[in-house]
Amino acid sequence: MSASTLSPTAYLLVFHGSRDPRPAQAAEYLAQFVRLQLESKPVGLTVAKSARPKGYVSPSSYFERLPMPLTSSSPIKANDPGDWPYSAYLPLVGTACLEAGALSLHEQIIEFGHRVSAAGVRSIRIVPLFLLKGIHVSEDIPAEVQLAQRALPTLTLRLCAHLGSHVGLEGLVRTKLQSTTADDWLLLAHGSRRIESNGAIQSLAESLGGTTAYWAVSPSLETQVIQLIQQGVQRLAILPYFLFTGPTTDAVTRRTEDLAERFPSISFHLLPPLGPSPELAHLVVDLALGWTPLRQNQGAISMKRVAFRHQIQRSSMGVLKR
Structure with a gap:
């Protein structure tokens, strides 16, 4: 099989970003x-048509392998051309942040695109690691991807x-x-000024009796x-519906401690956020490959076409601590 018959794909996971290093580490x-x-x-x-869920997107026909994930600054070593395509250094998986990065998101995508192109990649699938369909998902990220697409005419984003x-x-919840x-x-989410985004969170909580x-x-x-x-x-449990530990979840911990001090007769159990895990990665892979029905009618879009405390217990002073 020649390289011209393949269309190797790289994957880029986009998270919100923070000046705190913990979310970036968790994204990695x-x-x-x-x-x-x-x-x-x-x-x-080959997936039989009868087994394909609504919104199915057929993935590229190749096997992929890579030793380590990539950030926008990760080097890609040149391989022996004679090994192509069987050692295509895939899957190339990188991370990028929407905010608080040294580069804007579209600049990170462009840099990532240049690097993976050296490995023969012809397309990049970008998965937004966002739990709410707010402004970031609906407007900010698509706009950044479109800017990057203009600078990467040989790649399909x-x-x-x-x-x-x-x-x-x-x-998972x-x-x-x-x-x-x-x-x-309680399911504690960040929340959005877009009512329809919050409606999805409310439906999730109600479906589980919360x-x-x-x-x-x-x-x-x-x-x-x-x-x-x-x-x-x-006895009340609070589940922070956030991806990673960071400044916001720290603030949630402090707020929960304040509430525990105000209501000493109530037992609060503060659960950890979702966090990186094989189970969460399974969902990300589904979205990257288009192998899952969606909560909303949204599929992949080609841009060419368009140490947080888990358990809080009451102390002698009435404040709930670890």
Whole structure:
């Protein structure tokens, strides 16, 4: 088989970004899990039409392998051309941030594109690691990808559905909740000024018998906690619906401690955020390959066409601590 018959693909995971180094480190761990799962998948396997879910996108027909994930600054070593295409250094999996990076997102995509092109890549699938379909997913990231596409005319940039659209997140949240014996629980999401985005979070919480609170919009964590206490809840679990530990989850911990001090008779169980894991990587791989039905009617888009505390317990002073 000649190289001209193949269309090798690289994968770029886009997260929000922070001046705190922890989210970037967690994104790299997730990229490693994604690479390992892509490496084990025979993506050239033909999928019967009857087995293809709605929104299915046929992946390229090749096997992929790569020793390490890539950041925008990761080097790509030249291979012996005689090994092509069987040692195509794939899957090439990188990470990029939307905000707080040294380069803008489109500049990171361009740099990543130049590097993976050296390995024979002809297309890049970009997966937004965002749980809400807010402004970042609907406008900011598509605009950055379009800018990058203009600078990479020999590559096809394909923007995949955002992580929050995957129906499998419900199972991931359910697994997180199995570690608590609380009477009730709150799903604490960042929240968006777009009502339809918050509606998806509310539906997720209600499907698992929980209540929704938001960090950036109403109803707030404090409001929902007080309401549940008035309903007689004595043991309350709080699940931060965030991808990675960072400044916001630190603030959630402090807010929960404040609430615990105000309501010493209530037992609070603060769960960890989703975090990088093989289970989360499985959802990312599904989106990257187009192998899953989506929570929303959104599929891949070709841009050429367009140490956080897990358990808080009451101390003698009435403040819940680890």
